[in-house]
Each structure stands twice: as structure tokens, then as C-alpha cells.
Amino acid sequence: MKYVDEYRDARAARELMRAIRAAVTRPWKIMEVCGGQTHAIVRFGIDEMLSGQVTLIHGPGCPVCVTPLETLDKAIAIASRPGVILCSFGDMLRVPGSDGDLFAVKSRGGDVRVVYSPLDALAVARANPAREVVFFAVGFETTAPANAMAAYQARRLGMRNFSILVSQVLVPPAIEAILSSPDCQVDAFLAAGHVCTIMGVEEYVPIAEKHRAPIVVAGFEPLDILQGVHMCVRQLEEGRAQVENQYTRSVRADGNRQARKMIREVFQVVSRKWRGIGEIQHSGLGLRPEYATLDAEKRFGVESMVADESHECVSGLILQGLKKPVECPAFGTRCTPETPLGATMVSSEGACAAYFRYRREAAAAAARINQRT
Amino acid sequence: MSHDFRLNCPVPAAGPATIQIGHGGGGRMMRSLLDRLFFPAFSNERLDTKHDSAVMRIGAQRVAFTTDSYVVSPLFFPGGDIGKLAVYGTVNDLAMAGARPAYLSAGFILEEGLPIKTLEAVVGSMRDAARVAGVELVTGDTKVVDRGKGDGIFVNTAGLGIVPNGVEISPQRIRPGDAVVLSGDLGRHGIAIMSVRASLGFETAIESDCAPLWQPVSTLLGAEIAIHCLRDLTRGGLASALNEIALDASVSITIEETSVPVCEPVVAACEVLGLDPLYVANEGRFVAFIPPQHVERALEILRENALTADARVIGVVDDRGQSVVRARGPLGNLRIVDLLSGEQLPRIC
Numbered sequence: 001m002k003y004v005d006e007y008r009d010a011r012a013a014r015e016l017m018r019a020i021r022a023a024v025t026r027p028w029k030i031m032e033v034c035g036g037q038t039h040a041i042v043r044f045g046i047d048e049m050l051s052g053q054v055t056l057i058h059g060p061g062c063p064v065c066v067t068p069l070e071t072l073d074k075a076i077a078i079a080s081r082p083g084v085i086l087c088s089f090g091d092m093l094r095v096p097g098s099d100g101d102l103f104a105v106k107s108r109g110g111d112v113r114v115v116y117s118p119l120d121a122l123a124v125a126r127a128n129p130a131r132e133v134v135f136f137a138v139g140f141e142t143t144a145p146a147n148a149m150a151a152y153q154a155r156r157l158g159m160r161n162f163s164i165l166v167s168q169v170l171v172p173p174a175i176e177a178i179l180s181s182p183d184c185q186v187d188a189f190l191a192a193g194h195v196c197t198i199m200g201v202e203e204y205v206p207i208a209e210k211h212r213a214p215i216v217v218a219g220f221e222p223l224d225i226l227q228g229v230h231m232c233v234r235q236l237e238e239g240r241a242q243v244e245n246q247y248t249r250s251v252r253a254d255g256n257r258q259a260r261k262m263i264r265e266v267f268q269v270v271s272r273k274w275r276g277i278g279e280i281q282h283s284g285l286g287l288r289p290e291y292a293t294l295d296a297e298k299r300f301g302v303e304s305m306v307a308d309e310s311h312e313c314v315s316g317l318i319l320q321g322l323k324k325p326v327e328c329p330a331f332g333t334r335c336t337p338e339t340p341l342g343a344t345m346v347s348s349e350g351a352c353a354a355y356f357r358y359r360r361e362a363a364a365a366a367a368r369i370n371q372r373t
Numbered sequence: 374m375s376h377d378f379r380l381n382c383p384v385p386a387a388g389p390a391t392i393q394i395g396h397g398g399g400g401r402m403m404r405s406l407l408d409r410l411f412f413p414a415f416s417n418e419r420l421d422t423k424h425d426s427a428v429m430r431i432g433a434q435r436v437a438f439t440t441d442s443y444v445v446s447p448l449f450f451p452g453g454d455i456g457k458l459a460v461y462g463t464v465n466d467l468a469m470a471g472a473r474p475a476y477l478s479a480g481f482i483l484e485e486g487l488p489i490k491t492l493e494a495v496v497g498s499m500r501d502a503a504r505v506a507g508v509e510l511v512t513g514d515t516k517v518v519d520r521g522k523g524d525g526i527f528v529n530t531a532g533l534g535i536v537p538n539g540v541e542i543s544p545q546r547i548r549p550g551d552a553v554v555l556s557g558d559l560g561r562h563g564i565a566i567m568s569v570r571a572s573l574g575f576e577t578a579i580e581s582d583c584a585p586l587w588q589p590v591s592t593l594l595g596a597e598i599a600i601h602c603l604r605d606l607t608r609g610g611l612a613s614a615l616n617e618i619a620l621d622a623s624v625s626i627t628i629e630e631t632s633v634p635v636c637e638p639v640v641a642a643c644e645v646l647g648l649d650p651l652y653v654a655n656e657g658r659f660v661a662f663i664p665p666q667h668v669e670r671a672l673e674i675l676r677e678n679a680l681t682a683d684a685r686v687i688g689v690v691d692d693r694g695q696s697v698v699r700a701r702g703p704l705g706n707l708r709i710v711d712l713l714s715g716e717q718l719p720r721i722c
Contacts, residue, residue: 001640008703045706107391222704338401358708361697
């Protein structure tokens with residue numbers, strides 16, 4: 001298929017590998033901050049191909065994984081109310097809150113529906129005027145424009161039975177936070193192609209300059225990632241720290257202006273908590289005061305809910321790239337997709353789930369080593 | 374970023390206390406329900422083979438017996454409807470045991486308020502499908518539930534088939550070195566259904582592959598191809614079928630991902646929806662485990678039949694002991710093709 005097959009071509013991949021090998025003079029560490037890229041890296045074995053030259057570290061790029069526990073608890077509390085229809089993207093349904101997940105709410109009689117677009121949730125609200133319809137707005141900058149559009153239309157149409165539970169996060173503050181950490185081991189970043197398709201690349205420039213770290217905007221296919229790695233390596237070897245765009249077939253320097261305008265119309269930058277990491281300043285989006293009546297947290301009185309995360313799971317270290325999934329003693333033994341200890345094992349884009357799904361054997365070997373040591 | 378990182382996550386409650394949608398998804402949740410509840414409760418020699426049909430001897434005759442329930446929504450979809458599925462699905466389970474489908478029962482659970490015309494259309498479709506599949510619908514049952522307690526129509530069919538003498542098809546007969554033959558391209562049924570679900574709103578010309586499979590199986594048997602095992606690909610797709618077989622036969626299987634045919638509209642829909650075609654549902658495809666010396670002849674035979682014209686070898690049975698399914702990707706790496714937990718969930722972005 002066009003735009004798929006040519007980016008999975010084995011010969012071109014080998015050529016890029018040769019170029020990377022020829023350029024590398026010492027082992028570099030490159031972090032991707034996109035669940036789609038993590039998934040592709042593990043599925044196509046790109047990290048194994050690069051082994052010995054470049055270590056790929058999987059950052060907090062999965063919106064499901066970084067959604068805080070208390071936000072899940074809020075969604076579960078709202079969905080459990082009689083008369084409520086909670087609409088969500090599919091992969092939020094299996095993420096455990098403090099006590100069960102949204103699938104469990106559904107099996108107890110709650111009306112939880114999977115939608116592909118927030119505008120579908122709006123249609124559900126129109127079709128059910130006597131019910132309260134809540135859209136669980138999760139995601140990075142990629143989902144923000146459509147989520148904003150749903151809020152914009154709901155306000156314009158004066159819909160009283162529609163509200164939004166917002167858990168919207170931003171990539172650049174997370175990159176900045178990781179680079180600012182004293183434990184940071186990351187030499188360069190692959191930025192998420194579709195986030196930049198919306199937002200453009202300009203906001204990455206001061207980060208690359210300040211921290212002397214190359215940032216290459218990359219796509220999601222194996223060749224995109226390999227080319228992105230090659231561009232990072234070239235910059236590192238040449239002592240440059242710039243923002244470059246590998247994903248030119250989708251990303252323009254100023255992004256998608258219409259989409260950005262819609263985001264600005266509805267959302268403002270707020271500080272947000274990231275699951276497993278903690279609060280990051282100015283790292284998320286919240287509804288502007290003009291849209292406050294659409295805020296599901298206020299409407300259902302769950303603003304003050306807090307949840308204590310337990311100390312069992314090391315997904316925080318994994319999300320920061322300080323540990324690999326197979327280095328966790330619970331990985332593949334006590335922690336599996338059916339009995340997840342943390343969100344990185346639940347979402348299909350989570351690093352632990354990707355390793356479990358494609359590398360169970362390596363995982364089992366690692367677990368045996370962990371048990372011995 | 375605050376400096377007191379809280380590098381942790383919660384421990385959720387172990388296994389769900391209630392039945393969830395994922396328990397019917399053909400993945401690990403369902404497998405666990407079967408292994409923990411149904412198989413121990415009902416254990417016997419025939420059930421324990423864990424094949425698509427149970428094979429028994431009645432007098433001098435070997436018969437295959439199977440049952441399946443159909444709860445598809447919507448009731449009508451491109452390329453089929455619940456009635457056609459209820460006939461073909463069950464005759465295919467018989468065919469996978471090497472049995473010629475002979476008789477079906479049909480149980481209807483109807484929801485109050487269902488238009489009679491809808492029921493007539495479904496019944497007409499079942500009549501036509503039975504004729505095509507060469508089975509007689511010989512007994513049945515009808516129940517009506519209150520409005521809101523069903524989804525229009527649920528259908529259960531059970532099937533009885535005749536196993537020809539000398540035919541032995543089961544996971545336990547699989548041997549290392551057997552070729553894995555796939556009868557056609559993947560994912561048409563699942564994508565056709567998704568295209569007409571109210572919430573998705575994408576358009577595709579894809580039709581369900583829903584079809585009866587006895588004819589190609591019978592031609593293979595007639596040509597004395599030593600089929601070791603057959604499995605039709607339904608919910609959970611090729612990946613789930615291979616995982617079930619690997620577990621039940623205690624073998625590992627390796628497939629070449631680039632050999633697995635998927636038509637372009639299905640690839641495109643999967644890319645957009647974030648689905649893996651290996652896990653998307655089919656209703657007219659099967660895999661056959663065939664010893665290497667019979668493979669060439671088997672492919673010739675299958676390719677003469679329009680239904681299996683695209684048949685090809687997609688992999689091989691490796692070794693005993695482990696039960697792992699692996700796929701070699703386009704870049705040459707081997708990865709595990711795992712059982713999904715429950716249903717395949719659409720990704721956020």
C-alpha cells in the first residue's frame with residue numbers, strides 16, 4: 001500500500017543502518033516521546049538493529065499511560081452515576097483506576113461508549129437530550145483540535161447535557177522536564193510527527209538550544225524512525241543541537257494554523273500531573289473560563305478527588321527512560337496486560353505492553369535473571 | 374517538574390469479578406474463562422481435545438458435533454447477515470474437524486418489538502445459506518425476551534456432521550515441519566462490520582468474506598492430502614487461531630508476515646483505525662497444517678477453487694514444548710504474535 005510499504009522496505013532500512021553505523025563513534029542515547037513510535041520500534045525490532053550503536057529510550061509518549069490515577073478515578077466516578085453516558089477513546093477503558101476500570105463500570109451497568117471522535121460524543125448528546133453525556137478528552141496535542149472543536153460546537157449550540165473531562169497534555173514541557181532532570185541520560189530526541197503536524201516545530205527550538213540536545217521530528221514507519229535516528233546521530237557527531245524535520249510529508253514549520261487557532265479558542269495552558277512522573281509546570285491544557293460550564297469535573301463535583309499511587313510499579317522510571325521494562329522484577333510475571341501493575345502495561349502504546357507483546361521471551365529471561373539477583 | 378517524583382502506579386484488583394465484553398473476545402480473557410471454569414467443570418475425552426467440533430463414534434459412524442451463538446450487530450452488513458453467519462459459522466466448525474456438514478438446529482432469541490420483516494429476511498437468508506452449504510435445518514426453538522433485553526435477534530445453531538473413515542484432524546496431530554497454509558486474505562469480515570457500526574462512519578467497499586468452507590476441505594480430503602489440523606479464523610483473527618493451536622498442540626509456529634495476504638482497503642482501514650490485520654475477524658478463511666510433502670499438491674487443489682484461490686504457505690511449525698507464535702517482519706526481525714487480552718481496542722492517536 002502506498003505510504004506504507006515503501007516505508008517498510010528492508011533494503012532501504014539496511015542502507016540507513018549502514019549510514020548510522022558509519023556515523024557513530026560512540027554509543028548515543030536517543031529518546032522517542034510518542035507511543036506510536038515506541039510500538040513501531042519494538043514491533044519492527046529497530047532497537048535491536050541499532051544495538052551497540054544507539055540506545056533507544058522510550059519516553060512518556062503514551063497519553064493513556066501518563067493520565068493520572070485521580071483522573072481515571074474521576075472518570076470512573078462520573079461514569080458510575082445513573083443517567084450518565086461516558087464517551088471515551090477505546091484504550092482508556094482497560095486502564096486501572098484505584099478500584100477497577102471503565103470496563104468494570106460498564107459490566108456493572110454504567111453506560112460507557114467507545115467513540116473514534118469527540119464529535120461522535122456530541123452526536124450522542126444530541127440524540128440523548130435527557131442524559132448527561134461526558135467526553136473523556138485524553139491525549140497530546142494531536143487530539144486537542146478535535147476535542148476543542150467538540151467544546152466549541154457544544155457552546156455554540158447551547159448544549160446543556162454535554163461536558164468534557166479534560167486530561168490533555170503537551171509534549172515540549174515533558175521533553176524540557178526530562179532534560180532538566182539531574183538523572184537525564186538522553187543525548188537527543190525524536191519528536192512526535194503528528195504532534196508537530198498540529199503544532200509545528202518552533203517551540204522545540206529554544207529547548208534544543210538551551211539543553212544542547214538535537215531534536216528531530218520523525219514519522220512512525222520504520223524508515224522514518226531510522227532516518228530520524230540517523231539525523232540525530234549526525235547532529236551529535238558534528239556537535240550540533242538543532243531542530244530538524246524528518247517528517248516533511250506531514251509536518252510544516254508552523255503546523256496547522258486552523259487547528260492551533262481552535263485549540264487557543266477553547267483551551268489554555270495549565271500545569272498537569274503526569275502519572276508516574278508527578279506535576280510538570282505548564283504541561284497541559286484546561287478549558288478557558290468561557291468554557292467552564294462544559295467542565296465535567298465542576299459539573300459532577302469531582303474536582304477535589306485525589307488518589308495516592310502505590311509504590312509497587314516502576315513505570316515512572318520507565319517513562320523517564322531511566323529503566324527498561326525488562327529491568328522491572330514484576331515484568332511478565334506479576335505484571336501482565338491482564339493484571340497490570342501500571343498503565344504502561346495496559347495501553348497498546350505503553351512501553352511495557354509493547355515489550356510484553358513482542359518480546360515475551362526476552363522478558364521471561366530477564367525475569368529469571370531478576371529473580372536470581 | 375517537581376523534585377519529589379512519585380515513580381509508581383497503583384495495584385489494581387486481580388481478575389474482574391464480573392463478566393466483561395473482553396471475555397467473549399477470543400483472547401486471553403476468554404481463554405482464561407475456559408481454562409478456569411468450563412474445561413475443568415465439564416472435562417471429558419472429547420471436550421479435552423479443544424477442537425472446533427467434538428468427534429464421537431455412534432455405532433459404526435463417526436460424527437462431529439458443534440455449537441455456536443451469533444450476536445452480531447448490526448444484523449445486516451456488507452456481504453452477509455446474522456442468518457448467513459449462523460449457518461456458515463457452524464458448518465465451518467464441522468468442516469474444521471473434517472466432517473461433512475449434515476444437520477443443523479437453530480435457536481432464536483428474539484427481542485420484543487423486532488419487525489417481523491427483519492426476522493423473515495434473516496430466516497430467508499438462513500434457508501439459502503443452508504442450501505448452499507448442503508445442510509438441513511432439522512430442529513429449532515424460539516424464545517422472546519422483553520424489549521431492551523436482547524439486541525433484535527440472537528441465534529444459536531448446533532451442527533452434526535459425518536466424519537469420513539480414516540480422517541483424523543486435530544491439534545494433537547500437528548508435527549514439527551508442518552506447513553501452515555492460509556486459505557485467503559485476512560480481515561474482510563471485521564472491517565465490513567466496523568464500516569457499518571453507527572459510531573465509526575467510514576466508508577469502504579469491503580464485503581464480509583462469510584462463506585462455507587466444507588467444499589475446499591472435502592476436495593483436499595478427496596485427494597488424500599494428509600491434513601493434520603484445520604482451524605477457521607473467526608473473532609480474534611489469524612493471530613488468535615494460531616495461538617490456540619500452539620497451546621493445544623504444544624508447538625511453536627513461525628509465520629512470515631510478508632506472506633500473509635491482506636487486501637489494500639483492509640490495510641488502509643487498519644492503518645486508520647490502529648488495528649492489526651492479524652487480529653481482525655474473518656468468517657470464510659481457514660489455516661491448514663499440512664506435512665511438507667503434500668503442500669504443493671494441496672496448494673494446486675485450493676487454487677482451483679474461487680474461495681481459496683489466494684491460498685499460500687505463510688509459515689511453519691517449529692518445535693515441541695513451547696507454545697509461542699512468532700512472526701518474521703518485513704525488516705527480518707522475529708516478534709511474538711501474542712493472544713490479545715480481550716477485544717482489540719482502537720488507539721487514541
